[in-house]
Amino acid sequence: MIRSLLLLLWGWIVLWSVHSGRLDLLLRGVFHSLVGASGVALVLAGVVLFHRNIARREQQVSWPWIASGAMAMAVLLIPPNPSFSDLASTRPQGLPEPPDLAFVLPPEQRTLTEWVRLLRAQPDPDLVEGSPVNISGFVLKRDNQTAQIARLTVRCCLADATPAGLPVAWPTGMKPQANQWLSIQGAMAVETRDGVRVAVVIPRTITPIERPDRPLEP
Numbered sequence: 001m002i003r004s005l006l007l008l009l010w011g012w013i014v015l016w017s018v019h020s021g022r023l024d025l026l027l028r029g030v031f032h033s034l035v036g037a038s039g040v041a042l043v044l045a046g047v048v049l050f051h052r053n054i055a056r057r058e059q060q061v062s063w064p065w066i067a068s069g070a071m072a073m074a075v076l077l078i079p080p081n082p083s084f085s086d087l088a089s090t091r092p093q094g095l096p097e098p099p100d101l102a103f104v105l106p107p108e109q110r111t112l113t114e115w116v117r118l119l120r121a122q123p124d125p126d127l128v129e130g131s132p133v134n135i136s137g138f139v140l141k142r143d144n145q146t147a148q149i150a151r152l153t154v155r156c157c158l159a160d161a162t163p164a165g166l167p168v169a170w171p172t173g174m175k176p177q178a179n180q181w182l183s184i185q186g187a188m189a190v191e192t193r194d195g196v197r198v199a200v201v202i203p204r205t206i207t208p209i210e211r212p213d214r215p216l217e218p
Contacts, residue, residue: 089140115135151215
């Protein structure tokens with residue numbers, strides 16, 4: 001009986017995680033249906049086991065089942081809150097190939113990751129100087145480097161996450177905090193940093209925002 005109830009509990013938690021949006025912090029959206037299917041399978045297994053053992057009574061509950069129940073409650077009560085900046089700071093930048101991306105978009109409609117891909121495919125920063133920018137992301141801080149505005153791109157989940165960041169000419173006196181989410185409107189300019197000419201975002205407005213519901217990008 002206890003095993004069937006635990007299967008039902010875990011199945012409900014998996015389905016609830018898909019429905020509530022928790023998985024958006026951990027897993028790319030295209031895989032949510034697979035996770036949901038596993039939740040349905042757990043619920044069905046729990047129902048079958050419940051009916052099979054409905055007349056039985058378990059004399060004692062072993063510690064693995066108690067641990068499983070405690071873990072299920074912890075998953076339910078403690079929402080995931082990954083530190084994107086800490087994760088990104090430990091990984092090199094290197095975007096996966098875009099699934100379907102056209103650089104013919106107007107500059108102000110490009111996302112941050114689209115800007116990063118464009119600048120890597122077209123490394124001459126002078127070609128984008130003066131282009132309007134309208135992007136959002138979290139503040140990425142690496143040791144001994146100026147803070148960037150960044151996003152995490154994933155093929156599957158946080159385990160293979162890759163950071164995509166753009167340098168920003170932060171206003172004088174502004175000290176952006178790691179993991180803070182910002183919306184930035186401005187324009188691209190060219191600066192020489194560490195002896196290399198690079199495209200830099202010159203902000204016109206910087207607005208703190210809430211972390212988006214789906215912070216991971218393909």
